[in-house]
Amino acid sequence: GQNIDQPTEMTATEGAIVQINCTYQTSGFNGLFWYQQHAGEAPTFLSYNVLDGLEEKGRFSSFLSRSKGYSYLLLKELQMKDSASYLCAVRARDNYGQNFVFGPGTRLSVLP
Amino acid sequence: DVKVTQSSRYLVKRTGEKVFLECVQDMDHENMFWYRQDPGLGLRLIYFSYDVKMKEKGDIPEGYSVSREKKERFSLILESASTNQTSMYLCASSSDRGHSPSYEQYFGPGTRLTVT
Numbered sequence: 354g355q356n357i358d359q360p361t362e363m364t365a366t367e368g369a370i371v372q373i374n375c376t377y378q379t380s381g382f383n384g385l386f387w388y389q390q391h392a393g394e395a396p397t398f399l400s401y402n403v404l405d406g407l408e409e410k411g412r413f414s415s416f417l418s419r420s421k422g423y424s425y426l427l428l429k430e431l432q433m434k435d436s437a438s439y440l441c442a443v444r445a446r447d448n449y450g451q452n453f454v455f456g457p458g459t460r461l462s463v464l465p
Numbered sequence: 466d467v468k469v470t471q472s473s474r475y476l477v478k479r480t481g482e483k484v485f486l487e488c489v490q491d492m493d494h495e496n497m498f499w500y501r502q503d504p505g506l507g508l509r510l511i512y513f514s515y516d517v518k519m520k521e522k523g524d525i526p527e528g529y530s531v532s533r534e535k536k537e538r539f540s541l542i543l544e545s546a547s548t549n550q551t552s553m554y555l556c557a558s559s560s561d562r563g564h565s566p567s568y569e570q571y572f573g574p575g576t577r578l579t580v581t
Contacts, residue, residue, distance in 0.1 A: 361505070386569055395469075395555060395572035396508075440508065444568075453498070453559075453570055457507035 355379045357456035359441050364462045369431050373459045375424045375441035384444040387415050387426045390458070391437045399439075400426070428461075436463045468492070469573035471556055477579045484543040486576050488556030496559045497539035498570065499523075499531060501552040508555065514539055546580045553577050 356378045365371040377385070384403040388396035402408055402417035402424060414427040428435055441456040472487035488497065496515055500508040500523075510523030512531040520531050528550060532540045539558075543550055554577075557570040 384568075393575075395574050396570075397572070398569040401569060442508075442570075452510070452513065453557075454510070455500075455508035457505065 355443065355445060355454040357441055357443060357454060359439075359456045359459045361457065362460045362462070364464060365428075365431055367431055367433060367463055367465050370427065370429050371431060371461065373426045373428075373439050373441075373461065375426070375456055377422050377424070377441070377443050377456075379422075379443050379445045379454065381446035382419065382443065383446050385415075385417055385424050386442040386444065386453070387413075387424075388440040388442060389437050390440060396440055431463050433463050433465065436461060469556060469558055469571050471554075471573040471576050473576050474574060475577050475579075477581065478543075478546050479581055480547060482543075482546050482580075484546050484578065484580075486541040486543075486554055486556075486578070488539045488541070488558075488573055489537055490539075490558040490571070491537065492558065492560070492571070493536065494558035494560040494571075495536070496561065497533065498557040498559075499529075499539065499541045500555045500557065501525070501550075502555055502575075503552050511541065546578075548580050551578060551580045 359375045387399040390396040400415040407416045412429045417424045438458040438460045440458045469490045498513045499511045514520050514533045530542045555575045556573040559570045
């Protein structure tokens, strides 16, 4: 089966750096995704890792270690608009093709 | 831009009613998904489809059915709505044959369904 774990809530200060961790157990791993979801809105794609290492995209970076089943999302120079839930999702191959499994999400509050 | 639309943003139904939630995508994606999202539980997969007329059960299919008669449209059906089906319902689509290396999912705006 598939299992994804991430912290429920985090708080950080505007201008700071925050790291949101995600651990997973899955078979047929074929990529890890991070999505951002503001309250009442649809999730939007942030980043993708399929190989080990760090992917940087502006203020956001995502890291993957496949051997450890571990990823993190790093947000730098936090802004108030970064207050949202961050969803970790794993894509896995199964008998039907490729499926996505989501973690419970981490609600990030950015304080002034 | 990929666009995924859902028929309603808010819906209120009575217990026992048959409910249809419609999802349409305009990017010729072969994969479509229905999730429900509840506080503390995250996104849970109800049903998915990899092709027209094809459907597969997700993690929580009980009480739901789906229909995919056309590639762009994926419908979720609650045969007899119950109060425990009050939730946010999100539709998503993706492609394994696109130009993006990540083949990420694109989500609709969601339908908040309340069953009274």
